[in-house]
Amino acid sequence: AVCVVGSINMDITVSTSKMPKQGETVLGEKYRTYPGGKGANQAVAAARLGSDVTMIGAVGDDVFGKHLLTHLQQEGIQMQGVEVLGGVSTGIANIIMMNQDNRIIVAPGANQHVTPEMIEKKKHIIQNSDIVLLQQEIPMRTIQYVIELAYESGVKVVLNPAPFQPLSKSLLEKVTYITPNEIEAEAINITQQNVRIQRKTIITLGKSGVQFVNNNGEKKLVPAFLVPVKDTTGAGDTFNGAFVSQIAKGASLHHAISYANAAAALSVTKIGAQTGMPSEVEVEEFLNN
Ligand code: ADP
Numbered sequence: 334a335v336c337v338v339g340s341i342n343m344d345i346t347v348s349t350s351k352m353p354k355q356g357e358t359v360l361g362e363k364y365r366t367y368p369g370g371k372g373a374n375q376a377v378a379a380a381r382l383g384s385d386v387t388m389i390g391a392v393g394d395d396v397f398g399k400h401l402l403t404h405l406q407q408e409g410i411q412m413q414g415v416e417v418l419g420g421v422s423t424g425i426a427n428i429i430m431m432n433q434d435n436r437i438i439v440a441p442g443a444n445q446h447v448t449p450e451m452i453e454k455k456k457h458i459i460q461n462s463d464i465v466l467l468q469q470e471i472p473m474r475t476i477q478y479v480i481e482l483a484y485e486s487g488v489k490v491v492l493n494p495a496p497f498q499p500l501s502k503s504l505l506e507k508v509t510y511i512t513p514n515e516i517e518a519e520a521i522n523i524t525q526q527n528v529r530i531q532r533k534t535i536i537t538l539g540k541s542g543v544q545f546v547n548n549n550g551e552k553k554l555v556p557a558f559l560v561p562v563k564d565t566t567g568a569g570d571t572f573n574g575a576f577v578s579q580i581a582k583g584a585s586l587h588h589a590i591s592y593a594n595a596a597a598a599l600s601v602t603k604i605g606a607q608t609g610m611p612s613e614v615e616v617e618e619f620l621n622n
Contacts, residue, residue, distance in 0.1 A: 334385040335581050336462035338452065338479050339372020340444040340470035341390045341405070341415065342424040343397040344606070349431050361429075366397075367605055368404050369426055370444070371468040371495060374567055374606050378574025379466070380409045382596065383613045384581055387458050389414035390471070391443040391451070397423040398443070414455045418443050424470075439470075447471040449478035456482060464489040464509075466577045469498050480507050489580065493573045494521060505530050510580075512537065512573055535590060537572055539565070543594050547587065555590055558598035558619075567606025572597040574610070595620050 349361040368377075372390055380386045388410050392398030394417050401423065406412055422442035429436045452459070452475060459465055465483045467476055467490065476492070483490045484507040492508045494500060497520040505511060505526070510533050513521055518536045526534075528550070536544045542557040575596035579589035596616050603609030611619070 334387065334462045335376075335379050335464055335466060335577055336387050336389060336414075336459050337372055337376040337379070337466045338389040338447070338459070338471070338475070339375065339466070339468045340370035340424055340441070340447075341373040341388075341392050341401055342370035342426050342439070342444070342470075343367075343401060344369035344426045344428055346428040346430055349429060352429065352431055352434065352436070367607065368401055369606055370424060371470050371493065371570055372444075373401070373405060374570035374610075375466055375468065375493070375574040375577070376405065376410050377408050377607050378571045378596065378600075378610045379578040379581075380574075381610050381612050382575055382578040382616065384578040385411075387411040387414055387462070389447070389452065389455055389458060391416045391418050391421075391447050393417070393421045393423040393443045394419045395423055397425065414458050416443075416451065418446055421446055441470065444471050447475055449475050451475075452478055452482070459483055459488060460486045462488055463581045464491065464577055466491045466493070466573060468493045468495055468573075470496070473498055477504055480504055483507075491573065491577050491580070493569070495569065497521070502526070502530070509533060510535055510576075512569075512576065514569055515539065535576070537569055537597075539568070543572075543590050545586065545590055553587075555587075555594050558595060560598045560602050562601050564604040564609065565601045567609060568597045568601050570606060571600035571610050575616075592616065592620075 344367040347361040424442040424444040427438045489509040543555045575593035599611040600609040
């Protein structure tokens with residue numbers, strides 16, 4: 334079983350052909366809401382690929398929160414670890430889209446209230462999982478707490494260090510795999526880390542694929558699939574959810590990476606983060622063709 338400890342957001346998008354200047358109001362075009370948050374996105378990716386997923390996180394006691402709980406349940410995610418908090422708002426990402434010039438403001442809301450104290454009450458969920466998947470849209474002290482708890486309980490941990498925040502070496506030592514993209518890998522200064530940490534680092538390189546270190550300590554590149562790209566939002570989230578779903582099933586590192594590379598390639602052929610996430614059948618068909 335997979336446990337995802339992370340953020341749950343509603344993405345609120347407005348497209349416009351003109352960015353408002355300071356003090357200016359413009360009439361936009363389309364308005365839409367999409368379920369989002371790296372935690373929820375990665376949970377959806379893993380659930381669609383057949384994993385038994387339990388989420389730990391929080392939403393506010395508002396319409397977005399209610400909607401997101403129902404939505405994630407419908408995706409087959411077990412939500413008993415998600416709290417509905419009174420007096421705080423559900424996390425939102427306010428996205429202004431103008432051609433390629435996206436501007437985003439995230440208001441974390443309930444995600445900021447996912448504290449070690451909250452996790453302590455739900456320890457058993459983590460301890461009964463095969464693997465825990467984390468991102469960095471909840472407080473860093475919570476991430477530290479979960480990594481230490483999983484480590485002491487012999488549960489594998491995958492840390493997707495996005496968005497980037499500084500991480501201590503001792504914490505990196507306790508994760509099973511860390512999955513930065515190119516920019517995050519540079520921020521972590523992966524090339525300056527010790528061999529043990531380098532060996533557990535899987536770097537996603539967008540359309541260039543995925544770089545990892547194999548069992549013999551050799552750097553390997555898994556090239557990305559050549560696909561018609563529509564929207565790369567959620568590619569990293571699909572990769573992480575898919576990777577963890579495969580590791581949970583006992584797949585080898587190389588197989589899990591190749592599979593996740595295929596799932597992420599499929600996700601960029603469709604618009605939206607969660608909308609584009611493939612099912613198990615879709616990935617199998619893609620890999621057999
Ligand atoms: P993030 O979205 O977190 O920045 P990346 O851009 O590195 O992450 O993408 C994650 C993974 O998604 C890549 O390693 C690759 O497997 C897949 N991917 C991303 N962009 C493309 C693309 N243009 N074509 C095929 N696969 C892609």
